[in-house]
Amino acid sequence: MELRHLRCFLTVAQLGTVTAAADQLHIAQPAVSRQIQRLERDLGVTLFRRNGHRLSLTDAGRHTLDVAHDLLTRADRLTTVAGQLADGQLTRISCVAAPTTLDYVLAPFVATLNDDDPFIAVVSVLGDEVHEAVAAGHDFGIAANVPPAGGLAWQRLTRVPLHAYVNPGHPWARDTSATLDELMEQPLLLPGRTDPTRTVLDAAVIAARLRYQRHTEVPWEQMRHALAAGRRGVAIGTELPRFGTRPVLVLDTDGAPVQLPIHACWSPDHYAAAALEQLATRLGTFAEQVVRPEAEAI
Structure with missing residues (x-):
């Protein structure tokens, strides 16, 4: 099984026809059909059923879809990380936080970043899921609570009043x-x-x-x-x-x-832990100078 076969499978599943998938992937239609057939042989299941010119997922195809998407996401992440390691740079950061934190803390900070700063990709989670999400592989998290002892590195950013x-x-x-x-x-x-x-x-x-x-x-x-x-x-x-x-x-x-504390957290074993700590320091300065005064002035 090859990643290009999984990418082809996801594209056909999304667009519904071999023709549309071939156009998006910039390969010939017979090549798309062969990749799907090869994947079905490798997996031992039928992934699509035909309805005229359109293809729809079988039950096996629907169960395969999420796993294939996860594998490709991880592969893309690996490629990104490898490139960053080779360049010695942190160019993209996956940050998790609760929706309100993203709106009122992270987004205003991101608006102040420069072209040479990392791209901040955000993932919205519940407030009590931030630490778990960072431990599972996201680069950076912003949460009210301090992470459990012995796990993540963390830094206090600021406090805002209720x-x-x-x-x-x-x-x-x-x-x-x-x-x-x-x-x-x-x-x-x-x-x-x-x-x-x-x-x-x-x-x-x-x-x-x-x-x-x-x-x-x-x-x-x-x-x-x-x-x-x-x-x-x-x-x-x-x-x-x-x-x-x-x-x-x-x-x-x-x-x-009564005040809500806000903390940043990251893995101490992250390949760019020093850069993440610097980011947390910058975010903390911004939060103290901008976020907290604005919250207190409400």
């Missing part, structure tokens, strides 16, 4: 802050349990020996703001206000802001 978002007609709309015990009396619109903001808020509530009285989990941040704007509760988050909601700083029982 806010409660209310309708302009809410009694808190002209206030600058609200305490946790005041918050517990409100109908809350909370992120899902795996969201880093929720993790930090839960920890603060437990430390204050308080309990949620009324709350609804709303994983999508825009919907939390929409519901808060519609007087359906008080939304919790770290993002910019949406739909006219008013931000109110959340304070713990000592009067200090």
